[in-house]
Amino acid sequence: MTASYMFKNLLGKLRKKEATIAVLGLGYVGLPLAVAMATSFTVIGYDNNSKRLAGLNNGLDQTGEVDEETLSKSGIAFSNDASVLSRARFICVTVPTPVDTHNHPDLAPIKSVSATIGKNIKPGTVVVYESTVYPGLTEEVCVRIIEDESGLVNGKDFKVGYSPERINPGDRLHSIDKIVKVVSGQDEEVLEIIAGVYGSIIDAGIHKAPSIKVAEAAKVIENIQRDINIALVNELAIIFERLNIRTSDVLAAAGTKWNFLDFKPGLVGGHCIGVDPYYLTTKAQEVGYYPQVILAGRRINNGMSGYVVDQVVKNMVRMGKQVKDAKVGLFGITFKEDVPDLRNSLSPDIYNRLQDFYTSVLVCDPVCDPAAAVEEYGIALSPIEDMVDLDACIIAVMHSRFAELGPEYFTSVLKKEGGLIGDLKSIFSPTDFPLPIEYWSL
Numbered sequence: 001m002t003a004s005y006m007f008k009n010l011l012g013k014l015r016k017k018e019a020t021i022a023v024l025g026l027g028y029v030g031l032p033l034a035v036a037m038a039t040s041f042t043v044i045g046y047d048n049n050s051k052r053l054a055g056l057n058n059g060l061d062q063t064g065e066v067d068e069e070t071l072s073k074s075g076i077a078f079s080n081d082a083s084v085l086s087r088a089r090f091i092c093v094t095v096p097t098p099v100d101t102h103n104h105p106d107l108a109p110i111k112s113v114s115a116t117i118g119k120n121i122k123p124g125t126v127v128v129y130e131s132t133v134y135p136g137l138t139e140e141v142c143v144r145i146i147e148d149e150s151g152l153v154n155g156k157d158f159k160v161g162y163s164p165e166r167i168n169p170g171d172r173l174h175s176i177d178k179i180v181k182v183v184s185g186q187d188e189e190v191l192e193i194i195a196g197v198y199g200s201i202i203d204a205g206i207h208k209a210p211s212i213k214v215a216e217a218a219k220v221i222e223n224i225q226r227d228i229n230i231a232l233v234n235e236l237a238i239i240f241e242r243l244n245i246r247t248s249d250v251l252a253a254a255g256t257k258w259n260f261l262d263f264k265p266g267l268v269g270g271h272c273i274g275v276d277p278y279y280l281t282t283k284a285q286e287v288g289y290y291p292q293v294i295l296a297g298r299r300i301n302n303g304m305s306g307y308v309v310d311q312v313v314k315n316m317v318r319m320g321k322q323v324k325d326a327k328v329g330l331f332g333i334t335f336k337e338d339v340p341d342l343r344n345s346l347s348p349d350i351y352n353r354l355q356d357f358y359t360s361v362l363v364c365d366p367v368c369d370p371a372a373a374v375e376e377y378g379i380a381l382s383p384i385e386d387m388v389d390l391d392a393c394i395i396a397v398m399h400s401r402f403a404e405l406g407p408e409y410f411t412s413v414l415k416k417e418g419g420l421i422g423d424l425k426s427i428f429s430p431t432d433f434p435l436p437i438e439y440w441s442l
Contacts, residue, residue, distance in 0.1 A: 134220065
């Protein structure tokens, strides 16, 4: 059987639901993708996390990205049995691509899932990777693993493509169907199949990249660009602190120009911006170039938690507060506002650094799973009722709940003789807090 014959009618079979799509990895990226795919195709959702699957089978998405009604009506067959992948003829891979403790790409998850695919793939299957990688990884690493495990030949028995995920956790405005989808394939035939599948669920349109490497590079630089822009305003915040200028006032003034980019200082974490740059910088060094701007941005952003603690301690000392045994409330531990995701959050680093000063730190987060905070960082969350009689409040994450509480609440939880408000995202302003309360922001 020729390759052309095996793939010729695949798109039509998928649309007629005579062939099945499988989505591997059902987290912040994979689940919304699977749900969107299920509006037009028959979908299998595969994940090796039994706890995660139990929740999904009961209509519960712990990430909060998909509501119970939508999930229940999706018709997705959830499973942790890898053999179900043999039923799929179109496989989407959305597993994490983290870095290790030395900030080198940790390819274990994507290698593992590629091996799983290889052990179960049938001839005539298209495999599309969505996970963020460096240019070349799909064809140089993943394809070889599938071939080794399956005994099949790429380009003949199966074909691959790459379509970078663009999910923005917690963003209800820019949902998956409203974001232009970049697609690529190893040849024109599979590119048309991939474009046809994604084109069925993406209203915003499809962009066909000329190669898999181009699509891989496009994804990784999207987050590098954001990382560098945030690093710039973080560095400006450090400079303006020394000049006794409020950063938000400067940005508001500069923002009146039509082409000024709207970035704010703050902590950079999560599964993308704080991680993806290392995939490209590692590959760049492999080919003989040492990146300077990209890594400088990473150093600045990774150092912001230390800078925040230094400023909090300095201001407390200036106020006459004893830092040792001081009671500090840390508001927000997730990496992003109104999202329960804890991955690579810098708030726990603030917690640990404050403890190095022998302070008593209470952490409150209304959207974080308390069990996850203990499991991931060993931090026990406190109920908001316990956040009282504080020497300092650090509002680290701009959850809408904190904004709704207003300055009156944060005034009320400080000690009667006053305290420090550390407002990292400038939710409030200095005039919101009467003396003897001191207000500080990035």
